[in-house]
Amino acid sequence: MTCRGKLLLLAGAVVGLVAMAGPSFANSDIVEREKNPNLWPVTGGDFGLKRHSTLSDINKDNVDKLQMVWSQSSGALRGHEGQPLVVEVDGKPMMYLVSAWPNIVQALDLSDPDNPKEIWNYDKKTDRDISAVPRACCDTVNRGLSYAEGEVVFGTLDGFVIALNAKTGKEIWVVKHAYPEHGETQTNAPMIAENLVIAGFGGDEFAARGRLDAYDLKTGKLVWSKESNGKDEEIGITADSNKDNNRHDLTQHQGFTYPGDEWKRGGGSPWAWYSYDPELKLIYESNGNPGNWSPTTRCGENPPTQEGCNSGKWDNKWSMTIFARHVEDGTVAWNYQMTPFDQWDYDGVNENILVDFPNIDGKPVKALVHFDRNGFAYVLNRVTGELLRASKFVAVNWAERIDLKTGRPVKVYEHSPLKVGVNTQACPSAMGGKDQQPCAVDPKEPSKFYCSTNNWCMEDEPQQRVSFQQGTVYVFANVYMYEEKPGVAGRFKKFDVLTGKVDWDIPDPYPNWSGALVTDGGLAFYGSLGGDFRAVDRDTGKILWHRKLASGIIGNPITYKIDGKQYVSVWSGIGGWIGLPVTAGLDMSDKFGAIGATAMAKATGLPMIPQGGTLFTFREY
Numbered sequence: 193m194t195c196r197g198k199l200l201l202l203a204g205a206v207v208g209l210v211a212m213a214g215p216s217f218a219n220s221d222i223v224e225r226e227k228n229p230n231l232w233p234v235t236g237g238d239f240g241l242k243r244h245s246t247l248s249d250i251n252k253d254n255v256d257k258l259q260m261v262w263s264q265s266s267g268a269l270r271g272h273e274g275q276p277l278v279v280e281v282d283g284k285p286m287m288y289l290v291s292a293w294p295n296i297v298q299a300l301d302l303s304d305p306d307n308p309k310e311i312w313n314y315d316k317k318t319d320r321d322i323s324a325v326p327r328a329c330c331d332t333v334n335r336g337l338s339y340a341e342g343e344v345v346f347g348t349l350d351g352f353v354i355a356l357n358a359k360t361g362k363e364i365w366v367v368k369h370a371y372p373e374h375g376e377t378q379t380n381a382p383m384i385a386e387n388l389v390i391a392g393f394g395g396d397e398f399a400a401r402g403r404l405d406a407y408d409l410k411t412g413k414l415v416w417s418k419e420s421n422g423k424d425e426e427i428g429i430t431a432d433s434n435k436d437n438n439r440h441d442l443t444q445h446q447g448f449t450y451p452g453d454e455w456k457r458g459g460g461s462p463w464a465w466y467s468y469d470p471e472l473k474l475i476y477e478s479n480g481n482p483g484n485w486s487p488t489t490r491c492g493e494n495p496p497t498q499e500g501c502n503s504g505k506w507d508n509k510w511s512m513t514i515f516a517r518h519v520e521d522g523t524v525a526w527n528y529q530m531t532p533f534d535q536w537d538y539d540g541v542n543e544n545i546l547v548d549f550p551n552i553d554g555k556p557v558k559a560l561v562h563f564d565r566n567g568f569a570y571v572l573n574r575v576t577g578e579l580l581r582a583s584k585f586v587a588v589n590w591a592e593r594i595d596l597k598t599g600r601p602v603k604v605y606e607h608s609p610l611k612v613g614v615n616t617q618a619c620p621s622a623m624g625g626k627d628q629q630p631c632a633v634d635p636k637e638p639s640k641f642y643c644s645t646n647n648w649c650m651e652d653e654p655q656q657r658v659s660f661q662q663g664t665v666y667v668f669a670n671v672y673m674y675e676e677k678p679g680v681a682g683r684f685k686k687f688d689v690l691t692g693k694v695d696w697d698i699p700d701p702y703p704n705w706s707g708a709l710v711t712d713g714g715l716a717f718y719g720s721l722g723g724d725f726r727a728v729d730r731d732t733g734k735i736l737w738h739r740k741l742a743s744g745i746i747g748n749p750i751t752y753k754i755d756g757k758q759y760v761s762v763w764s765g766i767g768g769w770i771g772l773p774v775t776a777g778l779d780m781s782d783k784f785g786a787i788g789a790t791a792m793a794k795a796t797g798l799p800m801i802p803q804g805g806t807l808f809t810f811r812e813y
Contacts (some may be wrong), residue, residue, distance in 0.1 A: 200805030201220040216624040218340040218387045218409050219470055225279060230753040232278040235336045235381045236630065237750070240546030241633035244710050245751045250812055255727045255737045258360055259813045262810075263742075264298070264488035267804035269766030270775040273628065274336030274381060275707070276807065278302070278752040280344070281358050285676040285754050288344050288358070289763035291805055292767065293325060293332035293682055295348040299361060306759075306811075312361035312797035315595030316348060319438065324350035325370040327663065329380070329397040329767035330786075331776075335464065336381035336626070338389070341410065348380040353391050353407060359403035365412030369393065374662045375400035376461075383466040385475060386519045396539070397787070399659075399666035402460035402511070404477055406522060416522040420460030420479050420510055421450070426568050427510060428517060431552050433524040436576035438724070442453030445477040449509045450482070451492035457662060459483035464541035464628045471557075472575060474525055475517045476546070476560060480539040482508035485622075485669035486654040487610055487757045498605040499721075508533035510539035514562060514570075516577060528599060530564050535608045535668075536590060536652065537787075538566035543630045544574075547638040552580055552690065561689055563631055565624025566601070568594055569689050582691030585685075586625035586645050587676050592616045609652040609669070621650035621673040623769060624789060630748060639690040642716045642730070644704035645683045645697075647677065648787060652739060670689045670760035672786035674795065681796045683706070684718050684731060685727075696733030703770050703798055706762070707748030717755075719745025720800060722771065725762055725808070743804045744771060757811050774798050 225233035229246045237243050250258060267273060271292030278287050279399055285302040296315045300308040325332055328349055337346035343364060344356045356363060368377035369391055375398030382391040388406040393400070395656030407413065418428040448457055461795030462479040469476075482490055489510050489553045495501035517524055528692040542563055551555045552571070560574035567588035571581035582594035591601035592607060609616040623646050631643035654669040682704030685697035702722035711719040715736070716728045721744035727737040747763025769773050772786045773793040778800060785793040793799065 194307060207690055218384050221340050222693060223470060231280065232276070232750040232752050234277070234307050235275060235465070236467070236543070236633065239470060241465060241467045241543045241630060241749070242545060242547065243633060243708060244634050246712045247753055247758050248711065249714040249753065250711070250760065252714065252715060252729055253590045254734060254812050258727065258810045259810050260739065260810050262308060262809050264300065264308070264807045266807065267296040267802055268292045268294065268766065268805045269803040270761035270765055270771070270805065271331045271333035272765035272805045273333040273746050273749040273768055274763065275750050276389060276761060277337060278341050278750070279339050286358070287742065288337055288339060288805060290334055290337045292334045292765070293349045294320070295334055295346065297337065297344065297346060297356065297361070299358070302575055302754055305757060305759065306444050314356055315772055316352065316354065319659055321350035321372050321380070324377045327372045327375060327396060327398050328377045331767045331772045333379050333767055335379060337478045338382055338384045340384045340409065340678035345384060346383050346393055347380065347382055349377050351376060351378050351393065353382055353389060355409070355412060361387065367407060367412045369405060372663065373486065375666070380463055380465070380759055383468060383747065384409060386473065388519065389423060390475060392462035392477065394461050394480070395482055396459035397663040397667050398664065399483055400461050401456060401458055402479050404522065410771070418522040419460035419515065420462070421455045426614050428523040430523050434526045434577060435527060437578045449505065449507050450490055454483070454490060457483045457666065458508065458511065459661070460513065463545035464540060465630060467544045467546050469546055469574065473519045475519050476514065476544040476574065477517065478514040478540045478542065478562065479511060479542055481534055481537045482511035482543050484657060484666045485537050486612065486614060486657055487533070487655045488654065490535070490683060496610065498608060498610060501610065502533050504532065508534060511540060513573070514540065514544060516574065519597070528572060528577055528579065529564050530568070532600060535610060535617055538564065538624060540564055542628060545631065545633060547611070547633055549638050561641065563641070565588070565620070565627065567620045569687065571689050581690060583689065585687050586647060587619045588625070590720035597655050607656050612654050612656050613651040613690040615650065615651050618781060619649040619676060621648040622647060622652070622671055623648060623673065627769065628706065629705050630707040630747070632710040634710050639688050640695065640708050641687050641689060642643045642708040643687060644706055644718055645685060645687055645706060646703065647683055648792060649672050649682055650657050667787060670784045672783050673788040673792045682720065684728070696730065698733055698735065703792070705746040705768055705770055708750060709749035711751060717749040718746070719749070721763060721766060721801065723764060741808055742802070744798070744801045746771065754774060759809055759811045761807055761809040763805065763807055766801050771798060774801065775803060
């Protein structure tokens with residue numbers, strides 16, 4: 193273990209005793225706020241990331257009367273993949289929002305909900321690291337902030353986690369969490385659970401080594417830190433990990449499933465969303481690809497063959513993995529790797545949604561549902577990690593199926609890139625059947641999910657590795673992406689995770705990169721990168737209302753209620769991996785630009801979509 197690792201463990205042990213000894217004030221604060229349907233207190237609406245609201249004032253009968261009532265500039269042009277929060281502070285309704293880089297935070301007083309008033313804003317001016325901008329693999333995005341116990345907590349692209357006084361905007365604490373020189377950039381919304389601030393970072397394409405950290409909410413001191421790869425003790429794997437499932441070989445691996453010291457650049461960064469079960473006291477995180485995309489460099493076979501590299505010996509543990517971690521110390525209750533020995537960049541970071549099923553195979557199940565980039569929707573028992581279902585939710589040809597007994601995909605080697613300089617076709621593309629854009633579910637119908645999906649395939653040509661340096665580009669593949677069906681880049685669909693069937697879907701010539709919102713008004717909301725914000729009949733998939741916004745939509749809709757009136761808000765502001773060719777001004781004639789995104793951007797007309805980060809808010813008139 194490194195000196196840094198030993199110091200982190202010692203510091204974590206001391207601070208952890210302090211942090212966990214007292215009552216869970218932050219936790220109870222958030223749980224109480226979740227019970228109030230008029231608020232949007234956490235990123236996904238609740239700890240389980242369901243993005244569901246029981247509000248029904250806006251419904252199928254009156255949604256056609258929805259009109260914009262106000263808008264607010266973010267102060268940044270691009271990359272708004274998050275959502276605001278709506279909470280009460282001393283009885284006053286407040287909205288908090290954070291922009292993409294340079295990560296400006298605004299506090300809006302919603303006492304007059306049709307005419308919000310900004311009471312403070314915060315823009316960190318000192319110690320900024322502009323090198324984070326070119327090291328942000330997939331645009332300078334931000335996915336939101338968190339609130340508890342009078343504190344607003346957020347992350348900056350250049351690696352700071354910052355806690356602000358919710359009333360004044362003054363700094364309470366600032367910690368340096370991610371280091372761009374190591375390839376680490378922070379785009380996720382930190383999660384608050386049990387008086388801890390949980391944060392990860394991105395950087396797999398810049399040779400980062402993935403890590404999840406927990407900080408004390410009141411002081412910012414480090415409580416625990418867990419790597420995604422390396423030795424078991426660094427990851428948090430113990431003798432009790434995975435004891436309640438029989439999915440695959442779970443013996444102690446000591447980290448060496450990368451050849452040589454490749455695990456030091458092993459990727460597996462948890463850069464998107466986190467969920468939490470306050471009863472089980474388990475955090476659910478999932479992480480990204482194992483560093484570089486040229487798979488032979490992650491396989492110790494000589495010569496590398498499909499059979500040898502996919503034998504299980506070189507699974508690049510633990511990238512593309514869902515971790516259930518004990519909140520008090522970060523140790524692993526269970527973990528599950530979706531795409532062992534990855535050959536496609538199927539990041540596993542997508543959200544883990546917590547729902548309870550009254551009956552799966554004859555018994556009630558506390559479940560976790562995960563729509564992965566690899567095109568499969570997984571249902572696991574979130575207590576034990578047992579795999580229950582795995583169904584294709586988009587066109588998939590890289591694997592026949594997921595073996596439910598072993599948990600491993602049955603790969604199709606014809607669609608498995610391996611050899612340097614050899615081009616291989618595969619579906620879905622590296623952007624996945626769904627990227628980070630979160631799905632929504634009504635817990636009263638726990639098998640029915642509303643999701644924006646990508647409908648793209650790719651050609652992938654691995655290249656020779658020419659670098660071993662953290663903080664430099666670490667991809668080494670030429671990737672060309674194209675629509676599976678010409679003219680259809682996105683689909684918004686209602687999908688049953690138990691049957692594997694699509695109830696309905698809505699094709700779109702533009703990519704659908706926004707999150708979803710589902711309400712008891714019989715509606716589902718989502719947005720298109722063409723800028724169209726839509727309300728859909730949950731039962732039929734009919735579009736009942738839409739408005740063209742100022743820029744493409746990659747943000748996530750929320751809803752709240754003040755003074756008897758229900759509101760819906762959403763960010764616009766083109767960006768993300770799919771929008772990067774536009775926001776970065778790339779050459780659209782280079783079909784390999786932005787790791788294949790330029791071809792998709794050009795094919796779908798995204799260069800004609802203007803930039804501009806704006807929050808739009810609607811209500812019924």
